[in-house]
Amino acid sequence: MTDAAFPADITPSPGKQGLWARYLRRPAGVAALAVFLLVVLVGLFAPLIAPHDPNFVDFALTQTPPAPGHLMGGDSAGRDIFSRLLFGARTTLYGAAVACLAGVALGVPAGVAAGYFGGPADRICSWISDAAQSVPGMIVLLIVAAGTGGDFTVLMVTVGAFMAPGYYRMSRSKTLAVRNEPYIDAARVAGLTHTKILYAHVLRAVHAPVIIQSALTAGVAMGMQAGLQFLGIGTASNPNWGQMMNDGFRTMLTHPLILLWPSAALGVTIAALAFMGSTLGDLVSVRTEPVSRRARPAAPPRDEGARSGDLVHAVEDSALRVENLRVTYRTPDGDKQVVRGVCLDVAPGEVLGIVGESGSGKSQTVFSTLDLLPAEGHSTADGVWIAGRPVGDLPRAKRHALLGTRIGYVPQEPMSNLDPCYTIGNQLVEPLRAVHELSKDEAKERARAILVRVGITDPERVLASYPHQISGGMAQRVLIAGAVAGNPSLLVADEPTTALDVTVQAEVLELLRELQQEYGMALVIVTHNFGVVADICDRVAVMKDGKIIETGPVDQIFTQPGDPYTAELIHASQDDTESRAELDAAWNKAGRTVRT
Numbered sequence: 365m366t367d368a369a370f371p372a373d374i375t376p377s378p379g380k381q382g383l384w385a386r387y388l389r390r391p392a393g394v395a396a397l398a399v400f401l402l403v404v405l406v407g408l409f410a411p412l413i414a415p416h417d418p419n420f421v422d423f424a425l426t427q428t429p430p431a432p433g434h435l436m437g438g439d440s441a442g443r444d445i446f447s448r449l450l451f452g453a454r455t456t457l458y459g460a461a462v463a464c465l466a467g468v469a470l471g472v473p474a475g476v477a478a479g480y481f482g483g484p485a486d487r488i489c490s491w492i493s494d495a496a497q498s499v500p501g502m503i504v505l506l507i508v509a510a511g512t513g514g515d516f517t518v519l520m521v522t523v524g525a526f527m528a529p530g531y532y533r534m535s536r537s538k539t540l541a542v543r544n545e546p547y548i549d550a551a552r553v554a555g556l557t558h559t560k561i562l563y564a565h566v567l568r569a570v571h572a573p574v575i576i577q578s579a580l581t582a583g584v585a586m587g588m589q590a591g592l593q594f595l596g597i598g599t600a601s602n603p604n605w606g607q608m609m610n611d612g613f614r615t616m617l618t619h620p621l622i623l624l625w626p627s628a629a630l631g632v633t634i635a636a637l638a639f640m641g642s643t644l645g646d647l648v649s650v651r652t653e654p655v656s657r658r659a660r661p662a663a664p665p666r667d668e669g670a671r672s673g674d675l676v677h678a679v680e681d682s683a684l685r686v687e688n689l690r691v692t693y694r695t696p697d698g699d700k701q702v703v704r705g706v707c708l709d710v711a712p713g714e715v716l717g718i719v720g721e722s723g724s725g726k727s728q729t730v731f732s733t734l735d736l737l738p739a740e741g742h743s744t745a746d747g748v749w750i751a752g753r754p755v756g757d758l759p760r761a762k763r764h765a766l767l768g769t770r771i772g773y774v775p776q777e778p779m780s781n782l783d784p785c786y787t788i789g790n791q792l793v794e795p796l797r798a799v800h801e802l803s804k805d806e807a808k809e810r811a812r813a814i815l816v817r818v819g820i821t822d823p824e825r826v827l828a829s830y831p832h833q834i835s836g837g838m839a840q841r842v843l844i845a846g847a848v849a850g851n852p853s854l855l856v857a858d859e860p861t862t863a864l865d866v867t868v869q870a871e872v873l874e875l876l877r878e879l880q881q882e883y884g885m886a887l888v889i890v891t892h893n894f895g896v897v898a899d900i901c902d903r904v905a906v907m908k909d910g911k912i913i914e915t916g917p918v919d920q921i922f923t924q925p926g927d928p929y930t931a932e933l934i935h936a937s938q939d940d941t942e943s944r945a946e947l948d949a950a951w952n953k954a955g956r957t958v959r960t
């Protein structure tokens with residue numbers, strides 16, 4: 365089997381040094397950083413390097429072309445364009461910095477508080493954020509300009525206020541993602557105050573996305589600033605690129621260079637910021653670089669005698685087949701094998717449940733099957749087949765190309781698997797365009813249709829919504845829609861109902877069963893709950909301590925469990941009377957017969 369790949373880890377885990385070291389290995393990022401630093405230096409040292417006073421008027425210089433002593437020529441008022449461009453960098457950077465700081469100051473604390481405390485704080489902040497987005501920004505800016513006599517700083521603070529909802533959404537969802545992490549609970553139990561937890565843990569998770577968002581926001585703020593100055597809004601005492609563009613625009617046909625210089629400066633600076641933001645975004649959101657082989661645990665030894673599980677279908681008849689799968693993690697106490705010689709298979713149209721207590725190795729089994737183990741994990745297998753074809757030795761890129769096409773994946777935590785910065789529509793449409801090469805309209809139509817198919821009655825609203833604007837159940841439907849949108853032959857669902865209310869759990873299970881039958885997919889469902897197994901599975905593999913201890917048809921396992929541990933698990937699920945009763949009641953309400 366190939367080496368394990370990195371998962372799509374949304375947590376900004378790399379340390380600052382590691383992040384910058386990796387940033388510096390990206391040529392496009394380095395070039396963008398160099399350009400931006402040059403602009404910053406030019407802005408800082410403009411008084412020292414500008415050859416002329418930017419406001420000094422020499423009528424002989426009016427609309428003159430570049431010449432020695434005046435590198436970019438003169439503008440319509442007879443001022444040196446090069447000197448004005450250097451001083452304009454100051455104004456532009458100052459305005460962008462003010463807008464970003466205002467956006468961060470307003471959006472980040474509110475987002476962190478809303479995500480961390482939830483309840484009324486969340487509702488009120490979200491309402492204000494949504495309301496702020498519906499305010500027409502340009503009209504407010506015109507009113508502020510009129511009211512303050514065009515004060516540049518106040519105008520840029522106002523621009524920042526319109527950027528705040530973006531910071532709010534992003535920091536709220538990052539906070540939501542880490543709020544229930546075990547280490548936060550541990551900090552609470554250890555007696556840390558909310559302030560300390562927010563400072564020590566939550567802000568660490570939020571700071572990297574804030575930096576990335578700021579790079580992009582700064583570019584937008586520069587564009588807005590130039591637009592305002594181009595319209596003559598704001599004080600004109602300091603040279604600025606927008607005003608220079610206005611000057612050039614009026615003489616564009618006769619003296620195009622006067623327009624070209626400030627436009628190029630603005631364009632290059634904004635592009636540099638956008639490249640920096642996207643490079644940082646790549647590094648923080650998806651860890652794509654392979655770790656050195658030395659850092660990986662040694663490949664676990666092959667042990668022919670210690671296989672576990674049964675293979676019941678011929679290779680060519682299986683949608684998924686795994687033989688002798690082993691997963692090892694490097695831990696401070698040495699290498700730890702968490703999946704031991706697992707063998708399993710599932711046929712098209714069949715539902716296989718992998719059931720076991722927490723930590724038994726269920727998720728590691730499916731992650732390694734999908735080649736999605738984290739960096740510190742290593743897997744080997746005698747073979748992995750998807751749709752009857754061996755994939756274990758495929759290059760990683762080819763293996764990953766199966767995801768979203770041959771294989772659909774439904775995760776456990778719907779909310780943290782949707783990017784808070786993009787609408788649901790964007791997140792459904794983009795993969796369809798990229799992977800299935802649909803046109804934008806075709807992809808939108810397909811996304812709309814599949815949302816209707818998964819039971820969303822108002823697809824237009826959901827497509828236009830950001831993840832925080834929909835419920836957990838709806839988010840899981842969206843992810844199921846995304847998973848089946850590419851007509852996969854195999855759907856893997858990892859505890860797909862655990863994070864949901866009991867009633868919604870029943871609906872989601874019903875949906876999965878319907879889709880599995882409609883598409884004729886094989887479904888592998890990971891669960892710790894025998895109730896889920898009873899409701900949806902044809903066969904079940906029971907896992908304990910990284911091994912499959914028993915496999916068989918669901919009815920047989922329920923009536924004649926071959927292992928005392930299986931009997932114990934079934935017993936424990938039946939003892940969970942409250943949740944089972946609720947689940948069964950929900951099924952009955954939906955007109956289903958409960959299988960027990």
Ligand SMILES: Nc1ncnc2c1ncn2[C@@H]1O[C@H](COP(=O)(O)OP(=O)(O)OP(=O)(O)O)[C@@H](O)[C@H]1O
Nearest residue numbers: 693695702721722723724725726727728729738740
């Ligand atoms: N990154 C890691 N480093 C070390 N051990 C790990 C790592 N990830 C998982 N494990 C260990 O692997 C074992 C199996 O984990 P796995 O996630 O497969 O459990 P599971 O059966 O899916 O249970 P759960 O439903 O609680 O996730 C556990 O003992 C877990 O501690």
